Amino acid sequence: MNELYLMIPIRKKKMMKVSFLSFFILFCLLGLTFSPIQATEKNLPQRSWFVDMTKFQSSSHGRISCSECHPDIEEKGVKHPNSNLLNRPSTLLYDYKRCEKCHPQVYQRYLKGEHAKALVERKKDAPTCGNCHVSHYVVSGQSRLVLGRWMTEMCGKCHLSEMRTYLENYHGKAAASLGHEASAYCTDCHGAHTCLSLKKKEVALEACKKCHPNAQLRFTDYVIHASKEGVKKEDVEKLNKLTILRWIEIGFGIIVFVVLAFFYSHTLVWILRKVHEWLKRN
Numbered sequence: 001m002n003e004l005y006l007m008i009p010i011r012k013k014k015m016m017k018v019s020f021l022s023f024f025i026l027f028c029l030l031g032l033t034f035s036p037i038q039a040t041e042k043n044l045p046q047r048s049w050f051v052d053m054t055k056f057q058s059s060s061h062g063r064i065s066c067s068e069c070h071p072d073i074e075e076k077g078v079k080h081p082n083s084n085l086l087n088r089p090s091t092l093l094y095d096y097k098r099c100e101k102c103h104p105q106v107y108q109r110y111l112k113g114e115h116a117k118a119l120v121e122r123k124k125d126a127p128t129c130g131n132c133h134v135s136h137y138v139v140s141g142q143s144r145l146v147l148g149r150w151m152t153e154m155c156g157k158c159h160l161s162e163m164r165t166y167l168e169n170y171h172g173k174a175a176a177s178l179g180h181e182a183s184a185y186c187t188d189c190h191g192a193h194t195c196l197s198l199k200k201k202e203v204a205l206e207a208c209k210k211c212h213p214n215a216q217l218r219f220t221d222y223v224i225h226a227s228k229e230g231v232k233k234e235d236v237e238k239l240n241k242l243t244i245l246r247w248i249e250i251g252f253g254i255i256v257f258v259v260l261a262f263f264y265s266h267t268l269v270w271i272l273r274k275v276h277e278w279l280k281r282n
């Protein structure tokens with residue numbers, strides 16, 4: 001009888017330790033894989049030849065007549081449907097200069113940006129208005145958070161590695177993942193239509209200063225997109241910074257490993273001792 005009484009608490013303790021351990025391991029694994037924002041195909045804007053009139057009418061363009069943006073529909077002599085139209089994506093066919101009439105400033109800003117430059121240089125996939133906005137369903141006055149999360153995925157379609165590093169970085173974690181609107185979304189630093197390259201420190205500093213007014217040139221040494229993907233060989237400074245970051249990461253990795261290894265082996269030895277004691281008693 002006595003022995004049985006003794007056994008129960010020890011078993012319970014052991015069970016508690018084992019379950020605590022498994023919870024800890026599970027928690028670590030979850031931490032490694034869990035990310036609130038994930039770019040999936042189904043979250044990206046889809047287009048089809050079907051125009052959802054309810055959605056169209058409740059959009060910012062809902063009161064504009066079709067012919068305002070599609071003057072060619074009304075032109076006599078143009079066949080509709082036209083096989084040329086049906087065979088190619090409408091974003092490639094549409095003349096986005098038509099947007100200028102109502103959005104002149106945005107249009108002018110776009111023309112000065114890196115995307116327009118890439119388009120002129122005929123780089124594949126350089127975006128025009130239609131790559132970023134689905135013109136039939138645009139909605140004005142959305143919250144900063146909604147716009148921010150939308151653009152993270154939308155820009156991330158083409159700049160996958162920048163999206164990933166942004167989401168791993170302080171600003172992305174705070175702004176996109178946790179919804180802290182004071183932190184920075186892509187366009188706070190790069191601009192939506194101006195689309196600035198921030199490789200030059202002076203340009204980057206101007207962007208940082210919007211929210212870090214006391215920043216000095218050294219402040220821009222902070223690496224926002226910590227990935228070698230797409231970094232050119234001539235960009236020695238960034239590559240060096242990434243190497244240092246890598247070594248720091250490895251250093252911390254070793255420390256964490258040693259600490260965990262010590263405590264796990266300690267626990268294992270402790271369990272063995274308890275088992276040993278228990279066996280001795282029986």
Ligand code: HEC
Nearest residue numbers: 047048049051061064065066069090091094130134135136
């Ligand atoms: C604000 C301008 C605008 C208005 C208003 C507009 N469209 Fe469009 N439409 C576009 C643009 C731009 C495209 C090319 C795709 C894109 O960028 O979204 C397009 C594409 C289309 C397409 C090709 C399929 C597609 O979605 O890509 C159809 C069909 C179409 N529009 C029909 C209509 C009809 C019908 C109306 C009126 C109910 C209408 N549009 C009103 C700008 C407009």
Ligand code: HEC
Nearest residue numbers: 060061064068069098099101102129133135138139140141
């Ligand atoms: C006939 C005028 C007109 C034309 C042409 C037009 N728009 Fe608009 N657009 C508007 C109006 C009006 C609004 C609503 C503005 C508001 O509510 O502040 C708007 C709103 C928008 C918004 C949402 C703005 C926001 O506040 O988030 C986007 C994006 C947009 N338009 C893109 C386009 C694109 C792309 C084209 C070209 C295919 C285009 N527009 C052509 C009149 C026009």
Ligand code: HEC
Nearest residue numbers: 096099103106107110115127128129132147151187192193
């Ligand atoms: C690379 C993606 C991208 C392209 C290309 C782009 N936009 Fe935008 N646009 C955005 C984003 C992101 C926002 C909202 C967030 C912001 O303003 O920072 C926006 C906001 C807007 C707005 C409302 C806010 C404002 O500044 O008035 C309008 C109108 C607009 N876009 C029209 C256009 C037109 C017209 C074009 C083509 C000349 C265009 N956009 C091209 C990404 C883009």
Ligand code: HEC
Nearest residue numbers: 114118123124125126127131154155158186190192196197
């Ligand atoms: C449809 C694809 C596409 C989308 C969407 C897109 N971009 Fe781009 N972007 C490009 C291409 C293509 C280039 C030119 C790349 C090059 O020069 O190598 C470019 C260039 C850039 C550059 C300059 C890069 C350089 O090396 O000079 C920046 C910054 C940038 N994009 C930011 C953004 C932001 C911010 C958004 C969202 C608001 C966005 N892009 C959305 C395709 C895209």
Ligand code: HEC
Nearest residue numbers: 152155159162163166184185186189197198199204224225
């Ligand atoms: C806090 C400011 C900040 C935010 C937010 C940010 N970036 Fe950047 N980005 C930079 C800086 C600074 C550089 C230049 C240094 C470098 O290449 O790391 C850069 C570089 C880039 C480049 C290529 C190189 C170039 O010429 O500038 C692209 C493309 C880009 N960012 C896209 C994005 C996209 C897409 C997002 C959102 C998912 C984003 N950035 C969010 C600051 C930012």
Ligand code: HEC
Nearest residue numbers: 170182183184185188189204207208210211212219220222
């Ligand atoms: C839209 C606003 C915004 C922009 C633009 C912005 N940041 Fe930040 N950043 C924040 C906020 C908010 C924090 C949170 C810390 C705080 O409250 O000071 C932060 C934090 C940081 C931190 C963490 C250290 C700290 O101060 O607590 C660094 C480093 C940083 N930003 C660098 C940059 C760099 C470099 C740029 C320019 C390329 C930049 N930021 C652009 C809003 C911004």
